[in-house]
Amino acid sequence: MEKICVAVRVRPPAPEVSPENGSSLWKVEDNRISLHKSLDTPISTASYAFDHVFDERSTNACVYELLTKDIIHAAVEGFNGTAFAYGQTSSGKTFTMTGSETDPGIIRRSVRDVFERIQMISDREFLIRVSYMEIYNEEINDLLAVENQRLQIHEHLERGVFVAGLKEEIVSDAEQILKLLDSGEVNRHFGETNMNVHSSRSHTIFRMVIESRGKENSSSDAIRVSVLNLVDLAGSERIAKTGAGGVRLTEGKYINKSLMILGNVINKLSESAKQRAHIPYRDSKLTRILQPALGGNAKTCIICTIAPEEYHIEESKGTLQFASRAKRITNCAQVNEILTDAALLKRQKLEIEELRMKLQGSHAEVLEQEILKLSNQMLKYELECERLKTQLEEERRKQKEQEQCIKEQQLKIENLNNLVTNSDFKRKQSEDYISLRKTPDGLCNVNDSSDVLGTPCFKSASHSFVVSRSNYSLSDFSPMVDSLGNVADEDTWTKLNKGFVADLDSLQFTPAMKSQPTTLTMSTTECSREVHKEVEDLKSQIELLTNEKDSVQECKVENHKEVEDLKNQIDFLTTEKDNLQVKFDEQVLVNNKLMEEISELKQEMLPMREIPKRLSESVANCNDVFKDVIVTMKSLMAEKESPTAKVLFGTTDITTSLLLTLETQFSMIMDGQKAGSVNQWDTLRVNLKNTTTTLVSDAQAKDEILNCHNKGQETTAALEEQLKSELSIIKERYKELEKELSLDKELLGASRESHERLEKEVNFLKEERDSLDVAVSRSTQRLRVIANDKENALKDLNVEVKRRKEMEEEIKQISFAFASRQKSLMSFHNEIKSKMQKLTTQNPKSQ
Numbered sequence: 085m086e087k088i089c090v091a092v093r094v095r096p097p098a099p100e101v102s103p104e105n106g107s108s109l110w111k112v113e114d115n116r117i118s119l120h121k122s123l124d125t126p127i128s129t130a131s132y133a134f135d136h137v138f139d140e141r142s143t144n145a146c147v148y149e150l151l152t153k154d155i156i157h158a159a160v161e162g163f164n165g166t167a168f169a170y171g172q173t174s175s176g177k178t179f180t181m182t183g184s185e186t187d188p189g190i191i192r193r194s195v196r197d198v199f200e201r202i203q204m205i206s207d208r209e210f211l212i213r214v215s216y217m218e219i220y221n222e223e224i225n226d227l228l229a230v231e232n233q234r235l236q237i238h239e240h241l242e243r244g245v246f247v248a249g250l251k252e253e254i255v256s257d258a259e260q261i262l263k264l265l266d267s268g269e270v271n272r273h274f275g276e277t278n279m280n281v282h283s284s285r286s287h288t289i290f291r292m293v294i295e296s297r298g299k300e301n302s303s304s305d306a307i308r309v310s311v312l313n314l315v316d317l318a319g320s321e322r323i324a325k326t327g328a329g330g331v332r333l334t335e336g337k338y339i340n341k342s343l344m345i346l347g348n349v350i351n352k353l354s355e356s357a358k359q360r361a362h363i364p365y366r367d368s369k370l371t372r373i374l375q376p377a378l379g380g381n382a383k384t385c386i387i388c389t390i391a392p393e394e395y396h397i398e399e400s401k402g403t404l405q406f407a408s409r410a411k412r413i414t415n416c417a418q419v420n421e422i423l424t425d426a427a428l429l430k431r432q433k434l435e436i437e438e439l440r441m442k443l444q445g446s447h448a449e450v451l452e453q454e455i456l457k458l459s460n461q462m463l464k465y466e467l468e469c470e471r472l473k474t475q476l477e478e479e480r481r482k483q484k485e486q487e488q489c490i491k492e493q494q495l496k497i498e499n500l501n502n503l504v505t506n507s508d509f510k511r512k513q514s515e516d517y518i519s520l521r522k523t524p525d526g527l528c529n530v531n532d533s534s535d536v537l538g539t540p541c542f543k544s545a546s547h548s549f550v551v552s553r554s555n556y557s558l559s560d561f562s563p564m565v566d567s568l569g570n571v572a573d574e575d576t577w578t579k580l581n582k583g584f585v586a587d588l589d590s591l592q593f594t595p596a597m598k599s600q601p602t603t604l605t606m607s608t609t610e611c612s613r614e615v616h617k618e619v620e621d622l623k624s625q626i627e628l629l630t631n632e633k634d635s636v637q638e639c640k641v642e643n644h645k646e647v648e649d650l651k652n653q654i655d656f657l658t659t660e661k662d663n664l665q666v667k668f669d670e671q672v673l674v675n676n677k678l679m680e681e682i683s684e685l686k687q688e689m690l691p692m693r694e695i696p697k698r699l700s701e702s703v704a705n706c707n708d709v710f711k712d713v714i715v716t717m718k719s720l721m722a723e724k725e726s727p728t729a730k731v732l733f734g735t736t737d738i739t740t741s742l743l744l745t746l747e748t749q750f751s752m753i754m755d756g757q758k759a760g761s762v763n764q765w766d767t768l769r770v771n772l773k774n775t776t777t778t779l780v781s782d783a784q785a786k787d788e789i790l791n792c793h794n795k796g797q798e799t800t801a802a803l804e805e806q807l808k809s810e811l812s813i814i815k816e817r818y819k820e821l822e823k824e825l826s827l828d829k830e831l832l833g834a835s836r837e838s839h840e841r842l843e844k845e846v847n848f849l850k851e852e853r854d855s856l857d858v859a860v861s862r863s864t865q866r867l868r869v870i871a872n873d874k875e876n877a878l879k880d881l882n883v884e885v886k887r888r889k890e891m892e893e894e895i896k897q898i899s900f901a902f903a904s905r906q907k908s909l910m911s912f913h914n915e916i917k918s919k920m921q922k923l924t925t926q927n928p929k930s931q
């Protein structure tokens with residue numbers, strides 16, 4: 085970014101102005117200009133600083149040197165440049181831009197300088213085009229071609245803003261341009277006003293387009309194109325001062341309007357980037373054409389001219405304010421390069437590579453996101469599997485505990501069995517005791533524990549039972565029930581017997597009856613209490629088991645849900661995989677299509693490759709024929725040193741070299757190398773043309789000589805004729821060949837380009853397909869892993885369910901066994917009770 089260079093130039097007072105009006109109030113010090121009162125006291129509010137301030141003594145040479153030279157040199161280097169003069173009418177704009185005979189202005193100096201500069205640059209070759217236009221009453225006219233009037237401005241993506249139909253002259257030296265400038269000046273609109281006898285009534289833009297490229301041995305491939313605009317604006321004017329009317333008035337209005345728009349553009353550009361919204365470049369043709377120079381890609385300088393007279397003080401102040409605002413504008417100039425075929429190819433390769441990378445990047449991004457999504461899902465499933473595993477572990481642990489519990493219960497049941505066996509034994513003993521009591525000598529004291537028969541001794545009971553029993557304590561109340569009907573109803577038993585796990589809490593016990601403990605009663609009571617306690621324990625354990633069973637059931641439901649979720653996710657992944665597969669298949673189809681196109685192109689190229697070969701053969705044939713003709717002619721030639729012979733030999737050499745060049749070109753094309761440059765062909769053509777002309781003129785001269793002096797030598801003349809006709813045939817053939825060659829070259833170039841492009845596309849698609857393959861295979865592998873995990877989880881779950889069922893079965897069996905034991909205990913208990921009652925009635929004394 086660089087600021088526009090702004091300078092102010094004060095012209096000398098006009099000689100016709102009276103001294104009191106002509107005395108300059110503007111004081112120039114270095115790069116500052118200030119307004120002074122007549123007594124040389126400065127007016128502080130009217131002091132301005134610029135890049136340069138030129139006083140009335142300064143010359144165009146000085147202005148050019150300090151203000152414009154750098155821009156002109158930069159234009160030669162490839163930067164766009166613009167220099168324009170702005171100011172009120174008669175302030176010296178045209179004088180600055182065009183100058184005079186003795187002091188040429190910026191335009192002429194720039195033209196000369198450009199060519200001088202070009203001379204100094206040895207490693208580049210230049211092509212200069214110039215155009216000269218004016219904007220008169222908001223119409224664009226071509227000053228180099230008067231017929232080009234009212235030209236339109238167009239905008240092109242590559243060319244930018246341009247004037248359609250404007251004549252551009254290719255020039256080779258400064259003098260040529262200066263002549264063109266002179267001719268353009270003639271067409272310019274000037275008019276006489278009160279202010280200026282030779283007032284510019286239009287804005288003029290002299291444009292030089294400087295193209296350059298590195299010479300053959302240069303490393304740079306790019307062509308630089310810069311546009312240099314040298315603008316002489318029409319001056320703003322006060323109608324009252326200029327005294328304009330009619331045409332001049334209309335012109336003045338257009339001039340003022342377009343300058344006002346230029347002022348608006350400058351105002352907008354001088355605002356900060358935040359403030360400025362829209363730059364009204366399109367409001368006038370001038371600002372549209374100067375757009376790159378104002379806040380665009382150009383190095384720009386503005387020279388603001390002011391008239392020193394007090395009479396023009398307001399206009400001068402206005403100009404200085406315009407200049408002050410222009411000073412704030414920044415441009416961004418850069419070298420404009422157009423690429424040659426080779427450089428373009430290189431650049432395009434890079435761009436394609438970049439695009440491919442971007443495309444790949446975007447694809448990779450999508451794929452990566454997809455893969456990331458899949459990975460996240462995988463991770464989720466893995467975590468889920470982990471969780472399920474831990475849950476399974478927990479379940480197994482619980483199961484083990486339950487198994488342990490069941491074992492303990494079994495043990496207890498065994499104990500109960502023992503107890504029941506023992507009870508049977510006691511019952512037997514009681515029965516024995518009763519039978520003894522029935523015998524007269526069989527009476528014994530039931531209190532006598534040492535009694536062999538009557539003592540309800542537990543010595544015969546199993547050791548385990550004794551041990552467990554020792555823990556039991558006796559209470560005062562027996563938990564004996566009144567009757568079986570009070571213990572459990574028939575329905576409950578039936579359910580129990582059918583394997584129904586009854587709520588054992590519903591089994592009721594009758595409240596304890598108070599009775600006098602006898603030894604037997606004591607032991608029975610004790611036994612009942614133990615049984616009751618056992619039953620209570622069992623009840624609580626069964627309750628625990630039932631709870632556990634419920635929780636396991638809940639877990640099972642949860643597991644089922646999770647398995648369902650997993651199934652859904654697997655389904656989703658499968659669909660994703662299918663989608664990827666579809667995409668992949670589509671890519672494969674595109675690939676195949678491209679491959680077909682490539683093979684078609686290759687097929688098309690085959691006959692084209694044959695063309696140079698055929699041409700080469702034709703050339704070789706021509707060469708042979710030509711050699712034969714020459715040999716024949718030489719043999720027929722009487723005077724070897726005659727002019728005809730010399731011309732003939734000269735032509736022979738040129739034609740031979742031409743044919744050889746053609747052959748070489750064709751063989752190079754066939755070998756796949758780049759054929760000779762257009763320049764080479766141009767040179768050949770020029771040489772051939774020159775030689776042919778010489779040949780023809782020589783032949784004609786010879787004809788004349790022969791006609792004058794050797795009329796009789798008709799054979800030689802015939803030979804010359806033959807030679808000419810041969811030459812014209814060869815020339816025509818050469819032209820045809822050249823046309824064919826250029827056509828072939830174009831075709832070959834186009835085919836090569838499309839082939840390369842297609843190959844690149846195919847490669848890119850292959851890479852994309854490979855990456856998709858990899859992504860699909862990764863997803864498939866992960867899916868497999870997930871499916872395996874799911875299967876394992878399902879297996880584990882099934883095993884778990886099976887175990888649960890087994891456990892439930894076992895619990896049922898235990899419950900059933902327990903119920904039957906309890907039933908038998910109850911019956912035993914009732915039996916004992918009824919026997920005891922019987923005994924009590926039989927032996928009332930014992931009470």
Ligand SMILES: Nc1ncnc2c1ncn2[C@@H]1O[C@H](COP(=O)(O)OP(=O)(O)OP(=O)(O)O)[C@@H](O)[C@H]1O
Pocket residue numbers: 094095096140142171172173174175176177178179180280282283284285317318319320389
């Ligand atoms: N620096 C200068 N030295 C000598 N004479 C000058 C200078 N500047 C301007 N003049 C003279 O002043 C007169 C008006 O100048 P010029 O025509 O260049 O003004 P202008 O700004 O182009 O006016 P307009 O806008 O009307 O075309 C001319 O006669 C010109 O020769």
